[in-house]
Amino acid sequence: MDFKLKIWRQKNREDKGRFVAYEVKNISPDASFLEMLDVLNTELVKKGEEPVAFDHDCREGICGSCGMVIGGRMHGPGKGSATCELRMRVFKDGDTIVVEPWRAKPFPVIKDLVVDRTALDRIMQAGGYISAKTGAVPEANAIPVPKPYAEEAMDAAACIGCGACVAACPNSSAMLFVAAKVSHLALLPQGKIERTERVLRMIEQMDEEGFGNCSNSYACEAECPKKISVTHIARLNREFLRAEVT
Amino acid sequence: MTLESKTPGGPIEKKWQTHRFNLKLVNPANKRKYTVIVVGTGLAGASAAASLGELGYNVLTFSYHESPRRAHSIAAQGGINAPKNYANDGDSVYRLFYDTVKGGDYRAREANVYRLAEVSGSIIDQCVAQGVPFARDYSGYLDNRSFGGAQVSRTFYARGQTGQQLLLGAYSALSRQIQAGTVKFFQRREMLDVVLVDGQARGIVVRDLVTGAIETYAANGVVLATGGYGNLFYLSTMAKASNATAIWRAHKKGAAFGNPCFTQIHPTCIPQSGEYQSKLTLMSESLRNDGRIWVPKKKGDTRRPESIPEEERDYYLERIYPSFGNLVPRDVASRRAKEMCDNGFGVGPTGRAVYLDFADAINRLGKHVIEERYGNLFDMYHEISAEDPYKVPMRIYPAVHYTMGGLWVDYNLMSTIPGLFVVGEANFSDHGANRLGASALMQGLADGYFILPYTIGDYLATAKFPPAKAEDPSFKQAQGEVEAMVKKLISIQGKRTAEEFHKELGRIMWEYVGMGRNKEGLQKALTMIPRLREEFWQDLKVVGSANDLNAELEKAGRVADFLELGELVAHDALHREESCGGHFREEHQTEEGEAKRNDKEFSYVAAWEFAGVGKHPILNKEPLTFEYVKPSERSYK
Numbered sequence: 001m002d003f004k005l006k007i008w009r010q011k012n013r014e015d016k017g018r019f020v021a022y023e024v025k026n027i028s029p030d031a032s033f034l035e036m037l038d039v040l041n042t043e044l045v046k047k048g049e050e051p052v053a054f055d056h057d058c059r060e061g062i063c064g065s066c067g068m069v070i071g072g073r074m075h076g077p078g079k080g081s082a083t084c085e086l087r088m089r090v091f092k093d094g095d096t097i098v099v100e101p102w103r104a105k106p107f108p109v110i111k112d113l114v115v116d117r118t119a120l121d122r123i124m125q126a127g128g129y130i131s132a133k134t135g136a137v138p139e140a141n142a143i144p145v146p147k148p149y150a151e152e153a154m155d156a157a158a159c160i161g162c163g164a165c166v167a168a169c170p171n172s173s174a175m176l177f178v179a180a181k182v183s184h185l186a187l188l189p190q191g192k193i194e195r196t197e198r199v200l201r202m203i204e205q206m207d208e209e210g211f212g213n214c215s216n217s218y219a220c221e222a223e224c225p226k227k228i229s230v231t232h233i234a235r236l237n238r239e240f241l242r243a244e245v246t
Numbered sequence: 247m248t249l250e251s252k253t254p255g256g257p258i259e260k261k262w263q264t265h266r267f268n269l270k271l272v273n274p275a276n277k278r279k280y281t282v283i284v285v286g287t288g289l290a291g292a293s294a295a296a297s298l299g300e301l302g303y304n305v306l307t308f309s310y311h312e313s314p315r316r317a318h319s320i321a322a323q324g325g326i327n328a329p330k331n332y333a334n335d336g337d338s339v340y341r342l343f344y345d346t347v348k349g350g351d352y353r354a355r356e357a358n359v360y361r362l363a364e365v366s367g368s369i370i371d372q373c374v375a376q377g378v379p380f381a382r383d384y385s386g387y388l389d390n391r392s393f394g395g396a397q398v399s400r401t402f403y404a405r406g407q408t409g410q411q412l413l414l415g416a417y418s419a420l421s422r423q424i425q426a427g428t429v430k431f432f433q434r435r436e437m438l439d440v441v442l443v444d445g446q447a448r449g450i451v452v453r454d455l456v457t458g459a460i461e462t463y464a465a466n467g468v469v470l471a472t473g474g475y476g477n478l479f480y481l482s483t484m485a486k487a488s489n490a491t492a493i494w495r496a497h498k499k500g501a502a503f504g505n506p507c508f509t510q511i512h513p514t515c516i517p518q519s520g521e522y523q524s525k526l527t528l529m530s531e532s533l534r535n536d537g538r539i540w541v542p543k544k545k546g547d548t549r550r551p552e553s554i555p556e557e558e559r560d561y562y563l564e565r566i567y568p569s570f571g572n573l574v575p576r577d578v579a580s581r582r583a584k585e586m587c588d589n590g591f592g593v594g595p596t597g598r599a600v601y602l603d604f605a606d607a608i609n610r611l612g613k614h615v616i617e618e619r620y621g622n623l624f625d626m627y628h629e630i631s632a633e634d635p636y637k638v639p640m641r642i643y644p645a646v647h648y649t650m651g652g653l654w655v656d657y658n659l660m661s662t663i664p665g666l667f668v669v670g671e672a673n674f675s676d677h678g679a680n681r682l683g684a685s686a687l688m689q690g691l692a693d694g695y696f697i698l699p700y701t702i703g704d705y706l707a708t709a710k711f712p713p714a715k716a717e718d719p720s721f722k723q724a725q726g727e728v729e730a731m732v733k734k735l736i737s738i739q740g741k742r743t744a745e746e747f748h749k750e751l752g753r754i755m756w757e758y759v760g761m762g763r764n765k766e767g768l769q770k771a772l773t774m775i776p777r778l779r780e781e782f783w784q785d786l787k788v789v790g791s792a793n794d795l796n797a798e799l800e801k802a803g804r805v806a807d808f809l810e811l812g813e814l815v816a817h818d819a820l821h822r823e824e825s826c827g828g829h830f831r832e833e834h835q836t837e838e839g840e841a842k843r844n845d846k847e848f849s850y851v852a853a854w855e856f857a858g859v860g861k862h863p864i865l866n867k868e869p870l871t872f873e874y875v876k877p878s879e880r881s882y883k
């Protein structure tokens with residue numbers, strides 16, 4: 001398959017950036033989107049040009065490194081997959097594909113398609129954990145968890161921290177990301193003890209990082225590669241209200 | 247070089263307890279005066295850094311990723327072992343110990359393996375307390391499943407994302423310590439050398455991957471938790487950035503490399519489909535619990551799998567190994583798959599695949615049960631292959647997945663460089679010649695949560711530390727060497743990319759140092775690798791600058807190291823005139839095609855010493871003795 005690409009190139013944080021047009025030919029429909037970019041990059045390097053920088057690592061949809069806006073969609077067309085899982089067979093031969101980095105103020109561009117998502121780490125550091133010191137814990141089966149709760153906690157815990165929800169949101173809100181963690185821990189008996197402080201501190205940090213508010217557009221859920229449900233945002237709101245009154 | 251394993255005496259069940267008591271302690275008030283560097287934030291690194299931070303040490307942790315949570319442990323699917331005996335099926339610490347020593351084909355240190363089994367229960371306790379959402383049954387208690395190489399149900403799991411959930415647990419503990427100020431995290435930094443002062447590891451040299459700055463950091467001890475070297479083969483299930491640079495450069499500075507030829511080929515991966523392919527995707531071997539492996543009985547049968555009747559299928563693992571069936575260990579399953587394909591029974595467009603069929607399990611248990619157990623794996627397979635595994639059997643083929651070899655460490659997890667500790671997959675320790683399923687996560691977390699925090703304390707409490715600062719000449723010198731290498735890589739300005747050299751090296755390794763090895767092939771590899779390395783240093787092309795985010799430059803440095811490590815792996819494979827675990831020498835097999843060990847001559851750890859690039863490495867041996875699990879032919883029949 002052949003494609004025309006319009007890719008965002010930006011030298012560094014300060015550079016203004018612009019779209020550059022490229023063409024790739026003879027791409028297998030079974031190739032992944034990133035493998036198609038590999039082909040382009042090899043050609044660029046051969047010509048002595050700088051390849052397109054993008055974050056990636058596991059290439060199986062679990063590490064959360066990859067992420068770009070492809071044809072206006074986070075992680076490209078289709079539902080429930082990260083950029084690295086996207087296969088070229090979903091495009092039509094001859095398509096023009098526009099590729100951009102996540103666009104959100106709290107995620108400054110480092111180079112080309114690589115953005116800085118450390119704001120998400122700082123939110124986690126503010127309270128996204130249960131304070132269980134190594135060794136100072138009870139026997140595992142001393143904490144039974146009803147299966148439905150464990151399952152729902154797992155649904156939330158599947159978040160890969162890619163930031164697509166933020167990029168998809170008109171307000172650059174990180175609510176889905178924060179909700180996934182708050183919900184995961186609030187559903188478990190182990191997480192109940194620190195629930196008040198946790199939600200307050202995470203929300204405070206989220207605001208401090210410059211993420212916007214949730215206005216219920218639900219673009220986050222639609223673009224999340226792990227199909228994290230907005231019902232977790234509802235739980236986050238309940239947790240937050242509960243914390244504010246206590 | 248002398249290898250002192252420091253294995254404590256006494257009965258095996260008491261060794262770790264006694265040893266722990268004998269370890270010197272650092273006075274709590276003094277802990278923050280000690281700086282410990284931890285490189286890598288996977289399971290081993292994150293758990294070590296978090297635990298050391300909790301103890302009060304001043305911890306500096308480094309990753310080439312933007313966030314600690316991106317480390318490759320995140321991709322582990324299947325599960326983590328612990329002999330809790332929740333299934334009441336007769337499991338015990340001793341049985342896990344026994345299974346692991348046997349599974350490793352009697353090439354691991356008994357005392358280490360026993361300790362691993364002993365602390366594994368605490369890992370589950372720890373992870374549950376952190377909020378890891380392990381699978382549970384309807385009572386609310388933890389659920390278990392069985393895994394290759396074991397006849398008991400001792401594997402804890404979180405859907406097909408166990409590695410992710412355990413890593414996020416360790417990451418949360420690490421985040422808590424970063425917040426508390428005991429751990430400082432340095433993102434997008436790649437370690438390019440270790441700095442020795444008077445023979446002790448006292449710091450590291452890193453490159454800031456965004457600005458290109460070469461920086462040095464000083465400490466009292468350095469911990470490498472940098473993972474395995476499976477990407478040596480180019481195509482593997484490893485993440486793209488996984489590399490051997492940290493351990494290789496430490497090796498060149500004096501750390502012995504243990505059993506480099508013990509590499510693991512995982513039996514259930516999605517087969518390669520084209521030249522453009524950048525990596526292979528693993529399907530957790532937990533699938534072998536419910537999936538049945540088969541090939542057509544007729545050679546070159548091109549019918550669709552569903553139109554091949556039952557009696558014309560060869561469920562070869564069930565046929566050859568009636569008691570373990572589809573659950574034989576990885577090395578056995580991989581070799582048999584290769585053999586089937588070599589003999590012309592392979593399926594799919596390339597003929598390099600076998601079927602993994604769930605039709606029976608779906609009939610027996612219902613689709614929803616299979617979906618609950620393996621839903622995300624099935625989705626992943628569907629996405630990649632465009633085939634629905636609920637309807638057609640999966641096609642699978644073995645791929646490089648894990649490296650049992652790594653830097654040699656003593657019982658305290660310290661390498662042959664004083665002050666340089668190595669944890670997780672980066673060390674050679676507990677898996678011998680073959681790792682059992684669901685044991686990697688166990689080892690990484692055992693090292694990081696429950697072993698290293700004690701043993702490093704003993705070193706810090708007893709070693710002498712002359713002042714060492716990042717401005718000292720020894721640091722400046724190491725920094726200068728790294729800068730020179732970076733400059734050299736950029737200045738060659740040849741024609742071939744690092745990726746092309748990597749692919750070429752991968753082909754040599756897979757062909758001659760892969761699943762089946764023989765003398766002739768290994769010798770061939772030993773002439774081809776140095777030649778390729780020479781071409782690399784003459785014809786490499788790296789574009790862009792050294793003062794910028796430059797993936798080409800990063801790759802080039804890693805490939806340069808692989809080109810040296812590959813030779814060591816081939817040397818080790820050539821010298822080990824026996825077959826054991828993942829190391830299969832075609833000259834040494836039984837009449838039935840099983841691996842034939844040579845305990846008389848090779849019951850030792852080969853700990854190689856670096857002698858210079860292109861020079862024959864120096865072999866040191868740590869003899870292995872088996873007091874408890876007597877070596878026997880590993881039989882899974």
Ligand code: SF4
Pocket residue numbers: 158159160161162163164165166176177180220223224225226227228
């Ligand atoms: S909630 Fe979804 S989109 Fe947001 S970071 Fe997590 S996985 Fe990515």
Ligand code: FES
Pocket residue numbers: 055056057058059060061062063064065066067082083084085160
């Ligand atoms: S590269 Fe890891 S999620 Fe895409």
